[in-house]
Amino acid sequence: MSLRYVDGFAQRLPYALRVQVVGYARSVDEAADDIFAEANREANEELRDQLTMIAAVRKLHAICSSSFWILYNSRNLLGQEVSGIRAGNTVYSPEGGEYVQIRTLLAHLNETLAGQGIHHNLLHGSYTAVIEELSDGRG
Amino acid sequence: MDAAKVSAAIAQFATQHHTTLTFVANRQTQLLEIGANVAVVQHYRAHGYGTSILNPKGSTEFTVKLSTRGHPAAYSRVLCKRGSVSCEIHSNLSVEGGRDLGVYCLDVAIVAADIVPTAKGKGKAPPVPNKYLISFAEAKKLVIYPMLLAHFIGIVHEVTPQYMRKFRRSVVPDDHLHPTLITLGHFSGNSKTILKSFERRRYKVWIAESFDLRLFYARQNKGLSPFLPLDELRAKAQEPDEDADNWPITQLELDELDDAIARA
Numbered sequence: 410m411s412l413r414y415v416d417g418f419a420q421r422l423p424y425a426l427r428v429q430v431v432g433y434a435r436s437v438d439e440a441a442d443d444i445f446a447e448a449n450r451e452a453n454e455e456l457r458d459q460l461t462m463i464a465a466v467r468k469l470h471a472i473c474s475s476s477f478w479i480l481y482n483s484r485n486l487l488g489q490e491v492s493g494i495r496a497g498n499t500v501y502s503p504e505g506g507e508y509v510q511i512r513t514l515l516a517h518l519n520e521t522l523a524g525q526g527i528h529h530n531l532l533h534g535s536y537t538a539v540i541e542e543l544s545d546g547r548g
Numbered sequence: 549m550d551a552a553k554v555s556a557a558i559a560q561f562a563t564q565h566h567t568t569l570t571f572v573a574n575r576q577t578q579l580l581e582i583g584a585n586v587a588v589v590q591h592y593r594a595h596g597y598g599t600s601i602l603n604p605k606g607s608t609e610f611t612v613k614l615s616t617r618g619h620p621a622a623y624s625r626v627l628c629k630r631g632s633v634s635c636e637i638h639s640n641l642s643v644e645g646g647r648d649l650g651v652y653c654l655d656v657a658i659v660a661a662d663i664v665p666t667a668k669g670k671g672k673a674p675p676v677p678n679k680y681l682i683s684f685a686e687a688k689k690l691v692i693y694p695m696l697l698a699h700f701i702g703i704v705h706e707v708t709p710q711y712m713r714k715f716r717r718s719v720v721p722d723d724h725l726h727p728t729l730i731t732l733g734h735f736s737g738n739s740k741t742i743l744k745s746f747e748r749r750r751y752k753v754w755i756a757e758s759f760d761l762r763l764f765y766a767r768q769n770k771g772l773s774p775f776l777p778l779d780e781l782r783a784k785a786q787e788p789d790e791d792a793d794n795w796p797i798t799q800l801e802l803d804e805l806d807d808a809i810a811r812a
Contacts, residue, residue, distance in 0.1 A: 425574075479763060
């Protein structure tokens, strides 16, 4: 197993996030043989490494996006009569620093991924479809 | 795609945003509990329930209870109503066990409407009698491993034993949420084998792994409960929902979304 592309960025993440990102990439790597078989593509080391990298990117994106969307969806769901969400001493509101910070984080991650050609299907399609795209040189 | 370049670009992103990523890492549990509450609300909405937010008296903030301490009247609740069926969603609510008078604090509790006091009395609020507890969800920032599943099933046995017996061969009425374990992690080791065994034993429980991915998929189609099987949720999220927000790529699009909300 090689996580060379994952290790390249995971070591820059805070420990708590690194554990989650690498752990998820490993779980996809363990299932890689089945994914290749389902996609009817022959496995090779490079494709496998790219697959685990996409898995790690998905996890990082999911962490950042879920943090933002939890707040955004909560606000939408709760309606305009709710001025913010209080959790302990923190109040999350659209004008608040935490909300803006997380929103900016997600926006920059989306821009980084888009700039590198990581498009919607690679982030959200099935892993079988990812392997098909990568092996056909479309990804 | 040049994988080495992608890796380098994300490494640069991680360095540039290290402070915010650390903030996110430190607040994941807090955000997870907020998300768990919202996801349960979304489950009921997806099943045709109307929902109303009831905040503490005099407050316009949706106040989430994050610990065992505090009177429930000081925190928000959500009333769900569909025809003659109603229930309330509470965060970190103390309830009595289903087999004895042991008291358990549930991350998200679904209870009968109008049972939890809305004003503080003298002393601590009493735990909700078990007969009023409908279901619950527990949220953990963990990978799903066998002992976590055993721990969760233990809680179900103690607080909602009907999901092990009474509903064993029938459908849970009124589309109520099954007792649910929400985690940010994926299945590890042989935990999927255990889950299959739960299904064979007809336990009416849900294990919502990779909750961050679930929320992302569910928000793309507002008619979806985040507690569908993950593959089904991913597939259904691809079906366009005219009411859903588009996937924002840039800061500009995010700004436009916020402006649209403000105008509404």
